[in-house]
Amino acid sequence: MSHVAQGRRKGGFIASFLIAPLALYLTFVIWPYVQTFGYSFTNWTGQSPTFDFVGLENYSALLEDEVFRGALWHNLLLVVFVPVITILLALFFAFMVNAGGRGGAGGVQGVGGSRVYKIVYFFPQVLSLAILAVLFGAIYRSDEGGLLNGFLTKMGLISPEHPVEWLNEPNFVLWCLLFVVVWHGVGFYLVLFSAAMQSVPKDIYEAALLDGAGRAQTFFRVTLPLLWDSVQTSAVYLGIAAMDMFVLVSTMTSGQFGGGPDHHSEVMSTVLMRNFLYFGKSGYACAMGVVMLVLTMILSLITLRATRRERIEF
Amino acid sequence: MTTVIKAPGEKAAEQSGKAGRTGERDKKRSEGVVLNVFSHGFLVLWAIMIVLPLIWLALGAFKTDAQIGGSALSWPANWHFDAFGRAWEKGIGGYFANTFIVLVFSVPLTMLFGSMAAYVLARYPFTGNRIIYYFFVSGAMFPVFLALVPLFFMVKRFDMLNTYQGLILVYIAYSMPFTVFFMHSFFRTLPTAIYEAAVIDGASDTRIFFQVMLPMAKPGLISVGIFNVLGQWNQYILPAVLMQPQTSGEPERYMLTQGLVQLQYQMGYETDLPVLFAGATIAIIPMLAVYLSFQRQIQAGLTSATLK
Numbered sequence: 001m002s003h004v005a006q007g008r009r010k011g012g013f014i015a016s017f018l019i020a021p022l023a024l025y026l027t028f029v030i031w032p033y034v035q036t037f038g039y040s041f042t043n044w045t046g047q048s049p050t051f052d053f054v055g056l057e058n059y060s061a062l063l064e065d066e067v068f069r070g071a072l073w074h075n076l077l078l079v080v081f082v083p084v085i086t087i088l089l090a091l092f093f094a095f096m097v098n099a100g101g102r103g104g105a106g107g108v109q110g111v112g113g114s115r116v117y118k119i120v121y122f123f124p125q126v127l128s129l130a131i132l133a134v135l136f137g138a139i140y141r142s143d144e145g146g147l148l149n150g151f152l153t154k155m156g157l158i159s160p161e162h163p164v165e166w167l168n169e170p171n172f173v174l175w176c177l178l179f180v181v182v183w184h185g186v187g188f189y190l191v192l193f194s195a196a197m198q199s200v201p202k203d204i205y206e207a208a209l210l211d212g213a214g215r216a217q218t219f220f221r222v223t224l225p226l227l228w229d230s231v232q233t234s235a236v237y238l239g240i241a242a243m244d245m246f247v248l249v250s251t252m253t254s255g256q257f258g259g260g261p262d263h264h265s266e267v268m269s270t271v272l273m274r275n276f277l278y279f280g281k282s283g284y285a286c287a288m289g290v291v292m293l294v295l296t297m298i299l300s301l302i303t304l305r306a307t308r309r310e311r312i313e314f
Numbered sequence: 315m316t317t318v319i320k321a322p323g324e325k326a327a328e329q330s331g332k333a334g335r336t337g338e339r340d341k342k343r344s345e346g347v348v349l350n351v352f353s354h355g356f357l358v359l360w361a362i363m364i365v366l367p368l369i370w371l372a373l374g375a376f377k378t379d380a381q382i383g384g385s386a387l388s389w390p391a392n393w394h395f396d397a398f399g400r401a402w403e404k405g406i407g408g409y410f411a412n413t414f415i416v417l418v419f420s421v422p423l424t425m426l427f428g429s430m431a432a433y434v435l436a437r438y439p440f441t442g443n444r445i446i447y448y449f450f451v452s453g454a455m456f457p458v459f460l461a462l463v464p465l466f467f468m469v470k471r472f473d474m475l476n477t478y479q480g481l482i483l484v485y486i487a488y489s490m491p492f493t494v495f496f497m498h499s500f501f502r503t504l505p506t507a508i509y510e511a512a513v514i515d516g517a518s519d520t521r522i523f524f525q526v527m528l529p530m531a532k533p534g535l536i537s538v539g540i541f542n543v544l545g546q547w548n549q550y551i552l553p554a555v556l557m558q559p560q561t562s563g564e565p566e567r568y569m570l571t572q573g574l575v576q577l578q579y580q581m582g583y584e585t586d587l588p589v590l591f592a593g594a595t596i597a598i599i600p601m602l603a604v605y606l607s608f609q610r611q612i613q614a615g616l617t618s619a620t621l622k
Contacts, residue, residue: 150386
């Protein structure tokens with residue numbers, strides 16, 4: 001296509017199509033992100049229009065903020081465990097669904113009803129986090145009315161007089177939240193990995209089978225390497241999600257914007273929101289935002305580096 | 315270029331794989347049975363872990379408050395829909411309407427603006443093309459709440475806090491990265507010959523877009539549309555910050571997700587838990603309906619979006 005002759009007319013067309021989307025995007029997405037950096041160097045309260053430039057004061061205050069340091073630690077725990085557990089479960093289920101069927105089909109036949117599994121497993125993904133908060137709030141109830149405690153009492157594992165206070169137990173609360181994220185995410189990644197597995201040409205599997213590879217060998221030597229790109233992308237996405245966690249923590253745990261009991265489930269996003277909307281420390285909250293952004297990018301890079309393999313084309 | 319994995323193809327591939335060798339079959343079969351029991355066991359277990367809590371939640375709407383507090387495994391004693399009625403009156407109806415109003419505008423506009431930008435970026439080489447594209451797409455990398463503080467004041471400056479139009483504009487803006495990314499790869503796959511034929515017929519660029527390209531991109535539009543509906547319907551953080559009444563006289567324009575969380579706090583005090591369970595069930599049912607009717611497109615769309 002030659003564009004030279006109609007260059008000017010084309011330019012007008014291109015501009016007219018880009019202007020509205022770009023304007024909205026710049027105003028509400030890019031500019032606020034940029035502003036976060038600027039505000040992070042001020043003592044802005046958010047209420048008054050005036051503020052002073054304080055340099056790196058907010059950042060040095062962050063280093064000494066016990067609550068924020070605890071939140072950071074919790075986020076790091078989640079960033080490690082959420083992707084690892086979710087991806088392992090999703091890979092396991094995807095392999096079962098796609099290759100767990102009877103032999104004779106080159107070891108690549110799915111179990112019966114694999115479509116049904118994919119439909120059911122994916123469903124939590126379309127539920128809003130607010131629904132998850134209500135649902136799991138009820139499941140983790142601290143009396144016998146909670147589903148979990150109800151089951152455990154029924155099985156005689158705990159006495160009805162002393163049910164477990166899941167979300168009020170400092171040692172449990174974070175893991176309870178972690179389970180919700182895994183429960184929510186496994187189906188999505190199962191579907192993702194399934195699609196990747198199905199895009200692998202069948203003759204590769206047949207060749208492996210002819211060479212005498214068992215099912216486990218087929219998985220580790222053939223399927224997994226060919227899926228590596230998807231696994232890598234998933235790890236990055238799950239890592240980003242584990243940096244967030246705002247909705248679940250703020251709605252399911254005790255305290256202003258969650259984080260309880262006694263900051264044991266605190267994550268950076270809840271500390272940020274509390275400082276912004278409750279303590280009126282907007283500049284300080286912005287500094288937290290910047291730290292989170294930088295950490296997210298570093299973690300993404302580390303994940304991509306650590307999981308780097310030679311790309312296999314097929 | 316995207317490689318769209320289509321469901322019909324799976325079948326054919328599976329069948330071609332079936333033409334196996336009979337010699338090793340018996341050995342493989344016995345191994346298969348063991349593995350089948352094993353794999354089905356885990357698969358069924360996880361399926362139960364997903365379905366059971368949801369059924370349990372829905373049943374809660376038919377229990378009495380005392381029953382819910384007493385034992386989790388009690389069978390409902392109150393087979394009436396009164397809890398649903400109370401939940402609706404407690405505001406779920408209004409929150410439902412609010413969410414609906416916002417989405418009726420935000421989803422079509424998201425699709426329109428997203429497709430326009432993606433189309434131009436995918437098919438017209440010009441200086442800055444790549445930069446603008448990455449600009450759009452990079453937004454997906456950053457968690458929303460990093461921008462929340464300035465965003466709040468940006469919307470406030472436009473005097474659009476706690477208004478539908480404010481939230482609509484923000485939803486459109488935050489849906490751009492995914493929509494542009496997805497539609498971009500879709501428009502790239504459309505054949506050039508059709509564009510050239512339309513040019514020879516004397517159609518303008520704008521006309522080609524609306525009358526030729528957009529209809530051709532329909533499968534892609536449907537997939538992205540569903541994702542945008544789900545994403546915007548389920549959004550919580552943006553309305554939680556932007557849709558709070560600013561003065562006591564202002565009406566509550568809570569979205570459904572916000573309203574549900576609100577209901578959770580409220581019912582904790584008023585001890586009417588069946589209402590909460592009914593409210594949550596009301597919020598789940600449309601999602602279940604949308605999901606079951608479109609699950610093919612959702613799974614195919616997800617696949618083509620992520621497996622480039």
